[in-house]
Each structure stands twice: as C-alpha cells, then as structure tokens.
Amino acid sequence: MSGTDYNFAYLDEQTKRMIRRAILKGVAVPGYQVPFASREMPMPYGWGTGGVQVTAACLVPEDRLKVIDQGADDTTNAVSIRKFFQKTAGVAVTERTAEATVIQTRHRIPELPLTEDQILVYQVPIPEPLRFLEPSEVETRKMHALEDYGLMHVKLYEDIARHGEIATAYAYPVKVEGRYVMDPSPIPKFDNPKLESAALQLFGAGREQRIYAVPPYTRVVSLDFEDHPFDPSKAAHPCALCGAEDSYLDEVIVDDAGGRMFVCSDTDYCAGRREAAA
C-alpha cells in the first residue's frame, strides 16, 4: 500500500467536512456531546476510532503529530495510529510534546503545559458521564438539556458513603464553563486541573458517535462537595528515573522478586528532564 491510494488522512473530504461541522458545534457549546456519523475505520473500536476521525479532520500537511497511549509514545496503539497517519497523510511525527501541533491521546494529558498553537485529541470510550447512573439515552439527554445534574452528585455521595472519600480515580466528572457536565475520558483525576488549558481540546467517541470540545481557556471544574473537595492526589514518591515530583507516575515491576519502581507515565517529559540534567 502506498500513501497515494488514500485521500489525505484517509477520510474523504465530505466526511471530514461533516466531522469539522460537529467539531465547530462542539467548540461553540463547550462540553456538549455533538452526534456525528462515525465512519468505519481500518481498526477495531476501542482502538481510538473516534479520536482518529477527529485527528483526520484536523490535520493539515504542515502538521507535526504526536500520539500517546497512557503517556507513552511507544505502545502498540500509539505506534499504529502514528504510522496510520504517516502513511495516509504523510505528516511529520514527533515524540516531543513541545514540537507537536496535534497530539492524539488515550488516557493522559501531557505534563508539559500545552500552548495556543496545539490541539489535543482524546480517544473516548464512553462519552456520557451519566450513563452508569441512568441507562436511558433519552433521559440523559433531557438531564443535560435541563441542567438536571443532581444524580451526578449522588454518585459522588455513594462513593463517600462506601469508601469514606470520593473513590473515582479516572474519568472524574467535570462541569464545563458552568454548564455541561462532561466525562473527560479515562484520564487519571490527577490530570483534571490540566483540562483548563491554552490548547484546543477535542474528544471523539467512535462507537458512540459523539464529539465534544473544550475550547482554549475554558473553565473546567471537577465536581465535589464542600466538605470533600476535589483532590487530584499525587503519589508520595518522586519519579525513580528523572526525580520529578510533579508528574503522574506509573508503577513498574522491575524483577520477578516483587521489585517495583515508580516512573513518569509521560515518557517524553521524563526523557526531557533527564536530557536537561545530563
């Protein structure tokens, strides 16, 4: 297969225009889930087909793309999406957060603060934050429309009643610009403060056919109680490789004797710090 077999970034222009219209609507109504006609992509659902379609609709030939999965550029999922766009769009790629113009991510926000020149595209499995509380789609839409969000706090109440604290650690619900409650995709709650960003953030759910957006400098508040305020919670240790004390850490098993260490989940951030120190 060669790149010339495809339209630029795989999708045909008509489809990209349809997706861009959904993105624009999402930007105009921050946090609102815009339905779109998701296309079959040459990869299975759960591999980021929603994010891939959003990225395809955003890319221009001059872009430099970075793809991460749980913070790392070198996992199978990240590598195959990066290759996909190298082949179908011929765009430059990078692992450096600072050098990327478009970053597609699964489950993390890069540690390095993003800029106005960057777009962060999230892969979203389940876009509806109320889904596990209210299975009816008709009802959840009504709840969004009427700003009827008491149920969201019921979930947090249940957390505290059962665990003594808000136990939700991923996909922690947020309120966007004082209006829509949004699922930020399964990023760790540690990343929630970074949702208030200079970059444009776009969220794509392929199977569920939804796109939503957080425009630059939008207010994003994590839901909580007055007496149980939101706590992004940070591991007690520094990164074992670069010594960072402000980054999200993954636990890595280092031998078969139960030895383990904590290292930055954002591999580019970690490498950059080690380079600078060397």
Added chain:
Amino acid sequence: MTPLLEVRGLTKAYGGRIGCAEVSFTLWPGEVLGIVGESGSGKSTLLNCLAGHLAPDAGQVIFDTRGEGPRDVLAMTEPERRMLGRTDWAFVHQNPRDGLRMRISAGGNVGERLMAVGARHYGEIRAQAADWLARVEIAEGRIDDRPSAFSGGMQQRLQIARNLVTGPRLVFMDEPTGGLDVSVQARLLDLIRGLVRRMGLSAIVVTHDLAVVRLLADRLMVMKDGRVIETGLTDQVLDDPQAPYTQLLVSSVLQA
C-alpha cells in the same frame, strides 16, 4: 385564602378511549383529598396529568407557586415543571421500584432531591438523610443499604422519605398502600397520617381502598368512567352516599 391547587376541565383521552373527562376541583392548603373509584375509572390518569407526567388534552392546573402565586402548570416550561417536581411537589408511586433508585443506597435515595436543588455539603446531606430515615422508622444502620435489601413496607417508607426531604407542599400518592399486606398497610397509613398532619401537607391520594381514605382524606372525590360523579367531606360521602354508584361502592366494601 388562595387555593393551593385549582383544576378546571381536565380531560385526557387515549385515542378514542376516555382517560379522564372534565375534572374540576379545588384543593385548599393543608387539605387531603381522596380519589376513589373502580379499576379503570381514571384515577391514575388524573393524578399523572396533575403531576405533569402526562400531557392532558384540555384543562388547567393552577398551582399557587411560592414565588409568583397562582400559575397554570400546564403552561410552564419543562424546566419550571421539573423544578416544581423536586421542590414543592412530591409523587409517591404505588410500586416503590418506580419511585426509588434500586442501585443507590437508602441515604443516596433520600439525598438525591437535596443535591438536585443544589446541596453540596456531604455531611449535611447525610445528616438530613439520617433524620428522614428515622422519621419513617428505618434504622439508621440501614442508611448505606440498597432498597433491594428492604421489605416492601420499608421500600415504601423510604420512597416517602425521599419525597418529603425537600419539604414539599403538595404530595401526590397513587395507591401508596397497594401491594402490601394488611398489618404493614396499617402501620404505613399511620405514618403517612402523622407526617401529613405534622408537616401541614396538602395531598391527593388515589386509592380504591375506602379504609385508606377514611383514615387520611378530609374530602373525597368519586370517579367513574373518567368522570367525577360525587364529591364531599369524606364522612359525609361514606356515611350518606348520594350517587347510586357510590352507594354500591360503599356497601360492597362494608360487606367485604
């Protein structure tokens, strides 16, 4: 005095079949109105039209709102009606499963309405939930249990607590004691009567059980084929029924 609720010419048909037709009545603050009638007489249809769960074909439902005085509920926007539904109104379903969240703890069930109107202090929400569980005679130790672990009578009492926690002024009840066995019914009725009197609630109680209205209702409305055929003070209607149908209804119960 301004009536709490004034209903005029309320009509609802299901296709060609009459649900309820040209129902008019007035409910005064602190009053409990019973609605009785045989199965299919339109009691639930009427109640659901009043509470905004069903859209009637014609009529007016004028409620004396706290902020703006008497307003036609049917002319309100959906958000306004929903707000009423979680502040000033309460609806107790016959089947507690329809009125409870079965996968949420008892405390969460009671707290939901508080959170829906903006309560954001966990400790206060929980304290109010505990207080309300006590008021409906559910042991405080059950606050984190799910309603699915409760008996039918407890579920119904939980549903009542969940509804009354925001201090509503008008409570709709559709067969609140239906489906429960007799001793449980009696205890629940006692509880409802106590709460209604103490909180000075106004209520509309639908039932086909005349013992329920005898105990709870100040006034009675008898329905047949979707229409109101007799109204009056409860004792009057039960002891000296005027309409032949009501006479039949009362005598059949007395014999049973």
